[in-house]
Amino acid sequence: MTTANRWRGRAGVLGGYAMALALLFGVAPLVLTDFRLRLLAQFLCVAMVAVGIGLAWGSGGMLTLGQGLFFGLGAYIMAIYLQLSDAGPGGRPAFMVTGSGVPWWWELFRSPVAAVLGIVAVPGLLALLLGLGVFRRRVKGAYFAILSQASAAAFALLLISQRSTIGGSNGLSSFRSFFGFALRDPVNRRMLYFIAAGVLVAMVAIVHQLRRSRYGELLTAVRDGEERVRFLGYDPALVKVLAYGVAAVFAAIGGALFVPIVGIISPNNVGVVPSIGFLIGVALGGRATLLGPVLGSLAVSYAGSTLSENFESVWIYLQGLLFILVVAFLPAGVGSLPGVIRRWASARSGPRGPDTAQVPEGPPMVDDPGPAAGAAVVRTGGV
Amino acid sequence: MRQDYLEIRGLRVAFDGFVAVDGVDLTVLQGDLRFLIGPNGAGKTTLVDAITGLAPATGSAKFDGIQLLGKKEHQIARAGVGRTFQTASVFEQLTVLQNLDIAAGAQRSRRSLLRARRAVPPSVELAMETTGLTPLRDRLAGELAHGQKQWLEIGMLLVQNATVLLLDEPVAGMSADEREQTGELLRRVRRDHVVVVVEHDMEFLRAYADWVTVLAAGKVLAEGTYATVQADPRVQEIYLGPGYADPTTAEAH
Numbered sequence: 001m002t003t004a005n006r007w008r009g010r011a012g013v014l015g016g017y018a019m020a021l022a023l024l025f026g027v028a029p030l031v032l033t034d035f036r037l038r039l040l041a042q043f044l045c046v047a048m049v050a051v052g053i054g055l056a057w058g059s060g061g062m063l064t065l066g067q068g069l070f071f072g073l074g075a076y077i078m079a080i081y082l083q084l085s086d087a088g089p090g091g092r093p094a095f096m097v098t099g100s101g102v103p104w105w106w107e108l109f110r111s112p113v114a115a116v117l118g119i120v121a122v123p124g125l126l127a128l129l130l131g132l133g134v135f136r137r138r139v140k141g142a143y144f145a146i147l148s149q150a151s152a153a154a155f156a157l158l159l160i161s162q163r164s165t166i167g168g169s170n171g172l173s174s175f176r177s178f179f180g181f182a183l184r185d186p187v188n189r190r191m192l193y194f195i196a197a198g199v200l201v202a203m204v205a206i207v208h209q210l211r212r213s214r215y216g217e218l219l220t221a222v223r224d225g226e227e228r229v230r231f232l233g234y235d236p237a238l239v240k241v242l243a244y245g246v247a248a249v250f251a252a253i254g255g256a257l258f259v260p261i262v263g264i265i266s267p268n269n270v271g272v273v274p275s276i277g278f279l280i281g282v283a284l285g286g287r288a289t290l291l292g293p294v295l296g297s298l299a300v301s302y303a304g305s306t307l308s309e310n311f312e313s314v315w316i317y318l319q320g321l322l323f324i325l326v327v328a329f330l331p332a333g334v335g336s337l338p339g340v341i342r343r344w345a346s347a348r349s350g351p352r353g354p355d356t357a358q359v360p361e362g363p364p365m366v367d368d369p370g371p372a373a374g375a376a377v378v379r380t381g382g383v
Numbered sequence: 384m385r386q387d388y389l390e391i392r393g394l395r396v397a398f399d400g401f402v403a404v405d406g407v408d409l410t411v412l413q414g415d416l417r418f419l420i421g422p423n424g425a426g427k428t429t430l431v432d433a434i435t436g437l438a439p440a441t442g443s444a445k446f447d448g449i450q451l452l453g454k455k456e457h458q459i460a461r462a463g464v465g466r467t468f469q470t471a472s473v474f475e476q477l478t479v480l481q482n483l484d485i486a487a488g489a490q491r492s493r494r495s496l497l498r499a500r501r502a503v504p505p506s507v508e509l510a511m512e513t514t515g516l517t518p519l520r521d522r523l524a525g526e527l528a529h530g531q532k533q534w535l536e537i538g539m540l541l542v543q544n545a546t547v548l549l550l551d552e553p554v555a556g557m558s559a560d561e562r563e564q565t566g567e568l569l570r571r572v573r574r575d576h577v578v579v580v581v582e583h584d585m586e587f588l589r590a591y592a593d594w595v596t597v598l599a600a601g602k603v604l605a606e607g608t609y610a611t612v613q614a615d616p617r618v619q620e621i622y623l624g625p626g627y628a629d630p631t632t633a634e635a636h
Contacts, residue, residue, distance in 0.1 A: 214488060215496040217481045221474040228472045231435065232543055233460035233489030 013208075017201070024197040034186050041193040041261045043301035044200045047294045048254030049278045050285075051203045052247030054293030057282065059211060060243040061223030063145035066152035067251045067278050070123040072159070072270030074252025077122060078259040079172035080106050081115035086176045095167055103165050112179055119256045120249055127248030128241060135237035135244075140226070149272055156271035171266025178260040189261075196257050200294070203250050208290055210246070219243055251278075280323050286333025296333065387413045387447060389434075389464075389547050389577050394442035394452075396426070396433050396601075403429040404440070405601035413546070416573045418588050419581045421598035422621055427581045428469070430598070431549045435459055435466045446547055446577075461489060465545025469552050471532035475525030479516050479535060482524050483507045486539035506542045513571060514538040515564070530561030537568060547577045554587050566591040597621075 028040060049067050056062045083093040084106065092102045109115040130151070134144060160169045167173075181188040210216050222229050222236045229236050259265050268274070278297070285296020300319070307315040330336055389411045396404040404426040411417045419427050433440035436456040444451045449462050474482050484500055487507050511517040514534040519527065524535060533553050540548050553569075554562045562584070569578060569591060582588055588595065588609060595612045597605040605615045612618055 209499075210497070212499045213497050214484065214491070214500055217477060217500075218485055218488070218496065220476055221482075221485050224474050224476055225472050228468075228474070229485075230456040231460050231466055232486050232539065233457050235455075235457050 017205070020201060020204075024201065025194065028197075029190065029193070034189065037193050038189060038261060039305060041196045042258065043298050043305075044193075044196040045254040045258040045261060046278065046301050047281075047297040048196075048200055048203055048257070049251040050282045050293040050297035051200070051207055052250030053278060053282045054287055054290075055207050055210065055219075056243045056247035057279075058287030058289070058293065059216060059223065060219045060240055062140070062240060062244055063142075063279075064148055064244070064247055065145045065279065066148035066150070066272075066275050067247065068152040068270040068272070068275035069148075069155045070127065070248040070251035071255035071258070071274070071278070072152075072155055072265070072267075073123045073126070073255065074119045075255030075259050075265040075269065076159070076166065076172070077109055077115060077118045077252075078256035079175070079265050080166075081109045081112065082175040082178065082260065083172055084110045085112070085179075093172075095170075095172075096164060098164060106165075119252055123248045123252035124245055127245040131241035131244040132237060135240045138226075149275060152270065152275045153272050156267040159267040159270065167266070169267055171264055171268070172259075173264035173266075175260060175263060183260060183263070192257070192261050196261065199253060199257065203253075204290070204294060206246070210243075211290060215239075215242070276323075277319070280319060280326075283323060283326050284334055286335035288332065289335055292333045292335050387546050387577055389579070390443075390445045391430075391434070392443040392445075394430065394433060394440055394444055396429050396438050396440045398438075402601055403438075404433060406442070407598070407601070407603055409596060409603065411547075411577050411579055413575065413577050414573055415578075415593040416569055416591060417577075417579045418592040418595045419579055419598060420583070420588060420595060421604070424600075425598040426601040427598055428551055429601075431466060431551055431579070431581060434549060435464060457489075460543065460545070463544065463546040464549065465540035465543050465547065466549040467533070467536040467540065467551055467553060469555065471529065471536055473524040473527075473532050473535050473539070476523065478521050478523055479511070479527070480507065480520040482535055483510055483538055483542050487542035487544075489543065504542075506544075510538040510541045513541060514568060528561075530557045530565065533557070533561075533565065534568060537565075537572070541572060545576070548572065548579070550578070550580045552581055552583065554582065554584055562587055 029037060032040060049071055053064055053067060056064045084091070084102070087093050092100075096102065109118050134147060139147065159166055159171075162168060175183055177183055178188065178192065181191070183189065210219075218229070218234065218239055222234075222239045226236045229239070255265070255270075258269070277300075281297030281300035282293040283296070284300060285294070286292025300322075304315055304319065307318065326333065330340065332339075389409070391407060391409040394404055394407045394409075395402065407426075407430060409430075419430070421427050429438055432438035434444050434451055436451070436454055436459045440452050442452065446462065446464055451459050451462065451464060454462070474485070477485070480503065484504065484507055487504050487510075488496070508517075511520055514537060516531065516535060516538060519531065524532065527535065537548070537550070537553070550569075554565050557565060566587065569580065572578065573593075580592075592609050595605075595607065595609055596603060597612055597615075597618050599621050604621065605612050605618050607615075
C-alpha cells in the first residue's frame with residue numbers, strides 16, 4: 001500500500017467514526033423522543049453482545065451460542081449492586097421476604113467499585129477458565145456451540161431455582177437509582193443512553209484494532225486452520241481464549257448497562273432463546289465484517305420491537321425464518337449480497353477468467369472461511 | 384560450521400495393537416536432501432506424525448540434543464522442526480504476506496501481536512524471494528495455484544525458523560514444470576536445513592534425492608543413493624512384486 005493510500009484509508013476510518021459519533025450523540029437525541037431514545041439505548045446494549053460475537057465467531061470461528069451466560073452475569077451483578085444501593089447501607093432488598101441479611105455473594109457487590117470490577121472480572125475469568133478447558137481439549141465446531149448453549153441454559157435454570165436469593169423467574173427489577181443518580185429523572189436516562197453509545201463505539205474501536213493487528217490475522221488463521229497454526233509454534237487455545245474472553249466481557253458490559261436502561265433483568269433475558277437472538281443480527285449483518293454485527297443487531301432489534309408492537313406472535317417466526325434464510329443463502333450476511341449477485345451473474349454469463357478464481361468454500365457456519373469482503377472492510381474501514 | 388542433524392532411534396508407533404512404525408533408526412544430516420519412500424501403509428506419514436507430535440510414539444527422536452517425543456505440537460515446532468501436509472494447508476483467507484508473517488511470528492511478544500504490521504520482516508521478504516512468491520504477496524492464498532500453495536508452505540517453514548523440514552508429498556498433483564521448480568527450491572534450502580521428503584514420485588526422486596531411505600511395513604528396508612536402492616532386490620520386490628527381483632527375468636517378460 002502506498003503512503004497516500006494509507007492516509008486516505010486512515011482519513012476514511014476517522015471520518016467513519018466521526019459520523020457514527022455525530023449520529024449517536026447529535027442526531028439521535030435530537031430527533032428521538034425520550035421513549036424511543038431509551039429503546040435505542042436498549043438496542044445498543046444488545047449490539048455490544050453482537051460486537052463480541054462478531055470477533056469470536058466471525059474472526060475466530062467460535063460459534064458462541066450461549067452469550068446469555070455472560071450477558072446475564074454482567075446484568076445480575078449490576079442488578080445486585082443497584083438493589084443494595086437502593087436498600088441503603090446494611091439494608092436488604094424488598095423481595096427477600098424471609099430470613100435476615102443478604103447472601104455473602106450479594107455483599108461482594110455492595111460497593112460500586114467492586115460491582116464495576118465484578119462486571120468485568122467475573123465473566124472474564126469464567127470465560128478464561130471455560131475457554132482454556134474447552135479449547136485445550138480441542139473441542140470446536142458444533143460441539144463448542146452446543147456446550148456454550150448448554151451453559152446458558154444451565155445458568156437460566158440456576159437463576160430460576162434461586163427464588164429467595166435472586167428473584168427466581170421474576171428476576172430483579174424496580175431499581176430507583178444508578179450510582180447515585182435517580183433513574184426517574186429523564187436527564188439521567190439520557191445520560192445512560194450516552195454512556196451506552198460511548199461504550200459501544202469504544203468496543204467497535206477495540207475490535208477494529210484487534211482485527212487489523214497481527215493478532216487478528218492469527219485469529220483468522222486459527223479459524224481456518226487450527227492444526228496448521230499449531231505446527232507453526234503457536235498454542236491455538238491461547239489465541240482463541242482471548243477473543244472468547246473479550247466477547248464475554250463485552251456481553252457482560254452490555255448486560256450491566258441493560259439493567260438500569262430497561263429496569264428489569266430476569267432469566268428470560270439470559271437463556272437459550274435470547275442467546276440465539278444475539279446471534280441472529282450478527283449472522284444477518286455479516287459476522288466476519290467489522291460493522292456487520294453491530295448494524296445487523298440494531299436492525300434486528302428495531303424490526304423486532306416495531307413488529308412486536310403490532311403483531312406480537314409474528315416476530316418470533318419471522319426471526320427464525322430470517323435466520324434460516326441468511327444461513328442457507330447468505331452465509332456471509334447481507335453485506336455480501338452484492339458479491340453473491342455478481343458471482344451469480346458472472347456464472348450465468350459464461351466461464352470465469354483467472355481473475356475471478358474463487359476461494360474454496362468451507363463448511364458452513366462454523367470454522368467457515370468468512371467472506372473475502374471482510375478483509376476489504378477492515379482496510380477501508382468505513383463506519 | 385556446526386552441522387545439525389535429526390537422530391531417530393528405535394521409534395515405534397502402535398495404534399490399538401497395529402504397529403505402524405516398528406523400530407525405525409534414521410539419521411539425517413544438514414545439507415542432504417533425504418527422501419523417504421515406501422509402498423502405501425509403510426508408515427512414512429506416521430513417522431513424520433510421530434516426530435511432530437501428532438502420533439504417540441516410543442523410542443527416541445532427537446534434534447539439536449532435544450528429545451521431541453512427548454512434547455506438544457507447538458513446542459516441537461518451536462524447537463525447530465517444521466512440517467507440511469499432503470494437502471496444502473495454507474490459510475486461504477489470508478494473503479501470501481499474512482501467511483508468511485504469521486509463520487514468522489511464533490516468538491513475537493504478546494504486546495507486538497496487538498499492533499498492526501508496519502513493515503515486512505526481512506525473513507519474510509527473503510522467503511518470498513526464495514520461493515518466488517514476491518509478485519503474489521498481496522494475493523489471497525486461496526487463489527494461488529496448487530504448486531504455489533506448496534511453495535508458500537515451504538516458505539512458511541523457512542520463516543518459521545525450522546531447521547528440520549519434513550515435507551509430506553510436496554510435488555503430488557504438480558505439473559512437470561512445478562515439479563522442477565520445487566526440486567530446485569529444495570536444493571536451495573537444503574544447504575542450511577535438514578530436509579526429509581516423503582514422496583511417491585520416482586522421477587522426482589531420481590532427479591533430486593541425495594540419499595533415499597526405503598520403509599516397508601514400518602521398518603527401514605534399505606538406505607543409500609537412488610542407484611543403490613533401485614538395484615536392491617528387496618526394494619524391487621516390494622515395489623514390483625515377487626518374480627521381478629531378478630532384472631534379467633524382468634527383461635525377459
